[in-house]
Structures are given as structure tokens and as C-alpha cells.
Amino acid sequence: MPQLTDTDHTDRTDHATADHAIPEPATSEPETPQPATPQHAAPGERNGPAADTWMSPAAYGASRAALWSGACVLVTDPDGRVLVQTVDYRPDRLLPGGAVDAGEAPSAAAAREVYEELGIRDHFPRGLAVDWIPADAPGFEPEMRFPGEILHVFDGGTWDADRISAIRLPAQEITGVHFAEPADLPGLMHPGDARRALSALRARIDGGGPALLEDGRPTAPGALDRLGVLRTRRTPERGVWCAGPAPADLPVHDRAAWLFAPDGRVLVLIAHATGAARLPGGAPRPAAEPAVAEAEPLGYVREEDGVRIRSAARLRALGPAADPAHARLLATPEQVRDLCDWGPGAADQLTSVHAARARLGLPRPARRPATELPAEGLTW
CATH class of the missing domain: 3.90.79.10 (Nucleoside Triphosphate Pyrophosphohydrolase)
Structure with a gap:
């Protein structure tokens, strides 16, 4: 990088040499006289290999990009x-x-x-x-x-x-x-x-x-950028949140679970094809994933024509990824909410989620970048 000229550089060096002279080692051969360097050399006039690396303030300012x-x-x-x-x-x-x-x-x-x-x-x-x-x-x-x-x-x-x-x-x-x-x-x-x-x-x-x-x-x-989250419209799930078991006479749209890692974050799935986010589960009947099937009831989203049942559990381990269509992330509950379209009921659902987390004895996680989990699985 070109350096600005320093008109005081030679003066400071000369003064330091005069006050603290270092004796030259004895030599049997006479020194070869060297040409004197001007005390305030103009750009391009300095001697030696660094002659083309020094610029005046005006030249340096003119060389900088203007944006x-x-x-x-x-x-x-x-x-x-x-x-x-x-x-x-x-x-x-x-x-x-x-x-x-x-x-x-x-x-x-x-x-x-x-x-x-x-x-x-x-x-x-x-x-x-x-x-x-x-x-x-x-x-x-x-x-x-x-x-x-x-x-x-x-x-x-x-x-x-x-x-x-x-x-x-x-x-x-x-x-x-x-x-x-x-x-x-x-x-x-x-x-x-x-x-x-x-x-x-x-x-x-x-x-x-x-x-x-x-x-x-x-x-x-980061993981959200690489997976292209929010590049397709979020699926609306804008019903009213109700804590507790869902009424048995209402059609079930899906069952999904809030699965907590030891640090208090939860598992969320991101579709590779669309960047859409969802909780694990999703089938109208109990999900095939054991961790989802064994989760305790948390509440449900009441919609006009049915319910979406949600449960909660501690995520003790993750086996190898069985679903190549989705990436697996760990995120805070608030980040999951931000990636979804849950409407006014989202705040009430988060209240129930954090109550479940506290009952499981897990910490409240601070917001930090979502982490993509390895395909080979993970244990704690």
C-alpha cells in the first residue's frame, strides 16, 4: 500500500541519532561514500527500493475511492x-x-x-x-x-x-x-x-x-442465508392459541412438537426446495419420529375448520437425517416465530413454550445465529 510522506520522519531520526549515537564496529576497510538523501524528498525522489511507495497527501487523497x-x-x-x-x-x-x-x-x-x-x-x-x-x-x-x-x-x-x-x-x-x-x-x-x-x-x-x-x-x-429462508410465502397458521389438550371432536390438521436441546433452543426444519420453516411432525396422526410421538401435550391452535396440536419434549439425541428434503436447525423459540406466520396467537403460544421449557429445567436461550445440525446426527 502506498504510504504518505512524513516530512518529520527524517528530522526525528536525525535527532535520535545525534542524542543516542551508536558506535560503529571497527573495520579494516574504508567505507564507500554514499550519496546524500534530501531531508524532504518529493514523491518519487526517495532513494532505494521503497522510492515508488511514498505519496504526498494530495496524491494519496486523490487515489482513494469516492463512493x-x-x-x-x-x-x-x-x-x-x-x-x-x-x-x-x-x-x-x-x-x-x-x-x-x-x-x-x-x-x-x-x-x-x-x-x-x-x-x-x-x-x-x-x-x-x-x-x-x-x-x-x-x-x-x-x-x-x-x-x-x-x-x-x-x-x-x-x-x-x-x-x-x-x-x-x-x-x-x-x-x-x-x-x-x-x-x-x-x-x-x-x-x-x-x-x-x-x-x-x-x-x-x-x-x-x-x-x-x-x-x-x-x-x-449464515444458515438462514444458505437455506434461503423467507424466499417463499409463509404458510398462515393464524388461529387462536389454547393451552391444554385439544377437544376430541375437532378435526386435526397436524401434530408437531417443540423439541428442546440442552441449551434451551428448539429443533426446526427448513425445506431445501422452498426455504419454508416448520416444527418437527406435521402428520395428522402421531408422527413417526419417536421424539415427537413421545412429547407431552402443550396446546393447540384453534382454526375455523380444525386444530393444530402442539406438544413439547426434551430432545435427547438426533439420529442420522432420514428426510433429505429438510435441513435441521437449532433456533430460539422467538426465531421460529419470526420464520412463521402465526398471527396474534404467536405470543400466547410462546408463553406456553417457555413455561414448558422451564418445567424441563432448561435455560432460556439468548438469540444467536441459528445452527445447522450435521446430517450424521447429534448427541449430548
């Missing part, structure tokens, strides 16, 4: 849908956000843009992703001379009905907002914007810190 800087905010509603805006200057939907002004911090720009575009005053200190957008990215007019951009995605959190109703749009630019199912984002947004939004949403679910992206793609993809 635009932007900030946007990812907001969801209680059902896990993403807030997107319609604008009057392009057909694609956008996350709230815009350009970072000169001298402005990205987080300050995010807060300013949300206030200008939605009328909501807040601050968003938590980052979800930092994306590098290349200069040749499509969608920019040639007259812009787009040099590339560093775009920061901040976590706007989950907005409840009161905050959503408080949205006030400006007189121009923003023409509407709505909440979109994550899987619908590629059909609503520019491809790069959709990739960025989904990567940021997965980073939020994982809870492992901001994701580093290049044109919307993670440089170090």
Missing part, C-alpha cells in the same frame, strides 16, 4: 411483514431512507429520512447490514456518474398498530406505504434492493450482528 453513502431502515409489523414505500420517481418499492448528507452520520441520516418520509420521529442505533453497491449496478442513469455506494441498513423494529396509524406522508415524493410479505419483496423492489432487505431481515432474526453485504449478498452467509 456515495446512504442509509435506510427496515421496519416490520407484528406479523413479520416489511414496510415498503411507493414513490413518485420510480416504479420500484423502497425501504424508508435516502442519501447521507455531507458530514452527517449514517444513523442520523436514517432518523432524518424516516421523519421526513413517514413523519415518525425516532432514532435507530442498531445496524442490520452494510452493503457495498458496485459502480456498474443497474438502475442508475449514466448522467449520474454513479461511483458506487456504501449503504447502511438500520433496524427500525416492529411497529404496532398505534405507531403505524401515526404515519404521515409528505406532500410529495412518498405516495404510499404498505407492509409486504418478505417473499414478495423480489417482485416489488429492484433486485439488489430486495436482496439487501432480505439479507438484513435474516440478520435481524439471527441476532449475530450486522451482515456485511456486496450488492445485497452476504460475504459470510
Whole structure:
């Protein structure tokens, strides 16, 4: 890497040598005179092999890449849908956000843009992703001379009905907002914007810190990225949660289990073909997996035409994967909820899940990246 010239470097060296002279070893041969080096050599005038590695401050500054800087905010509603805006200057939907002004911090720009575009005053200190957008990215007019951009995605959190109703749009630019199912984002947004939004949403679910992206793609993809979760629409299971055994006279849609690992996380299955998440089990009659069949009743989701029965058990071991269609992950109960579409009953179901976990004597797990389990199985 080229180095800046340091006009004080030779002066400091000369002073140090004069104050603390080191005696030269005795030699029987006379020294060969060396040409003097100017004390303040201009770039390219230094002698020796490093002559071409030194630059003036002006040359060094001119050599650095100049990029635009932007900030946007990812907001969801209680059902896990993403807030997107319609604008009057392009057909694609956008996350709230815009350009970072000169001298402005990205987080300050995010807060300013949300206030200008939605009328909501807040601050968003938590980052979800930092994306590098290349200069040749499509969608920019040639007259812009787009040099590339560093775009920061901040976590706007989950907005409840009161905050959503408080949205006030400006007189121009923003023409509407709505909440979109994550899987619908590629059909609503520019491809790069959709990739960025989904990567940021997965980073939020994982809870492992901001994701580093290049044109919307993670440089170090986690299990949720590799499996493409949320790329297809989630299956709605939006009935009312009821604790306890299900009534015997109601049709059973499926039976599934919350299976707890020793660290308090639970097993969740991800379909390789679709990225859809589900709990183990699923058959209308008791599932073939012994751990599911032996689980204790937890409660049921009451729907208009039947019930979905849920149980809970300690997951003592996992044998070799018998279902090649699904990957097996360990995730927190809250992460499972984020990957599914359970509606208002999700909070009540999680309350029952954590009560079962406590009865089993297992810890409440902190949110951390979901872990894909090996196909050969796992024991504790």
C-alpha cells in the first residue's frame, strides 16, 4: 500500500541519532561514500527500493475511492411483514431512507429520512447490514456518474398498530406505504434492493450482528442465508392459541412438537426446495419420529375448520437425517416465530413454550445465529 510522506520522519531520526549515537564496529576497510538523501524528498525522489511507495497527501487523497453513502431502515409489523414505500420517481418499492448528507452520520441520516418520509420521529442505533453497491449496478442513469455506494441498513423494529396509524406522508415524493410479505419483496423492489432487505431481515432474526453485504449478498452467509429462508410465502397458521389438550371432536390438521436441546433452543426444519420453516411432525396422526410421538401435550391452535396440536419434549439425541428434503436447525423459540406466520396467537403460544421449557429445567436461550445440525446426527 502506498504510504504518505512524513516530512518529520527524517528530522526525528536525525535527532535520535545525534542524542543516542551508536558506535560503529571497527573495520579494516574504508567505507564507500554514499550519496546524500534530501531531508524532504518529493514523491518519487526517495532513494532505494521503497522510492515508488511514498505519496504526498494530495496524491494519496486523490487515489482513494469516492463512493456515495446512504442509509435506510427496515421496519416490520407484528406479523413479520416489511414496510415498503411507493414513490413518485420510480416504479420500484423502497425501504424508508435516502442519501447521507455531507458530514452527517449514517444513523442520523436514517432518523432524518424516516421523519421526513413517514413523519415518525425516532432514532435507530442498531445496524442490520452494510452493503457495498458496485459502480456498474443497474438502475442508475449514466448522467449520474454513479461511483458506487456504501449503504447502511438500520433496524427500525416492529411497529404496532398505534405507531403505524401515526404515519404521515409528505406532500410529495412518498405516495404510499404498505407492509409486504418478505417473499414478495423480489417482485416489488429492484433486485439488489430486495436482496439487501432480505439479507438484513435474516440478520435481524439471527441476532449475530450486522451482515456485511456486496450488492445485497452476504460475504459470510449464515444458515438462514444458505437455506434461503423467507424466499417463499409463509404458510398462515393464524388461529387462536389454547393451552391444554385439544377437544376430541375437532378435526386435526397436524401434530408437531417443540423439541428442546440442552441449551434451551428448539429443533426446526427448513425445506431445501422452498426455504419454508416448520416444527418437527406435521402428520395428522402421531408422527413417526419417536421424539415427537413421545412429547407431552402443550396446546393447540384453534382454526375455523380444525386444530393444530402442539406438544413439547426434551430432545435427547438426533439420529442420522432420514428426510433429505429438510435441513435441521437449532433456533430460539422467538426465531421460529419470526420464520412463521402465526398471527396474534404467536405470543400466547410462546408463553406456553417457555413455561414448558422451564418445567424441563432448561435455560432460556439468548438469540444467536441459528445452527445447522450435521446430517450424521447429534448427541449430548
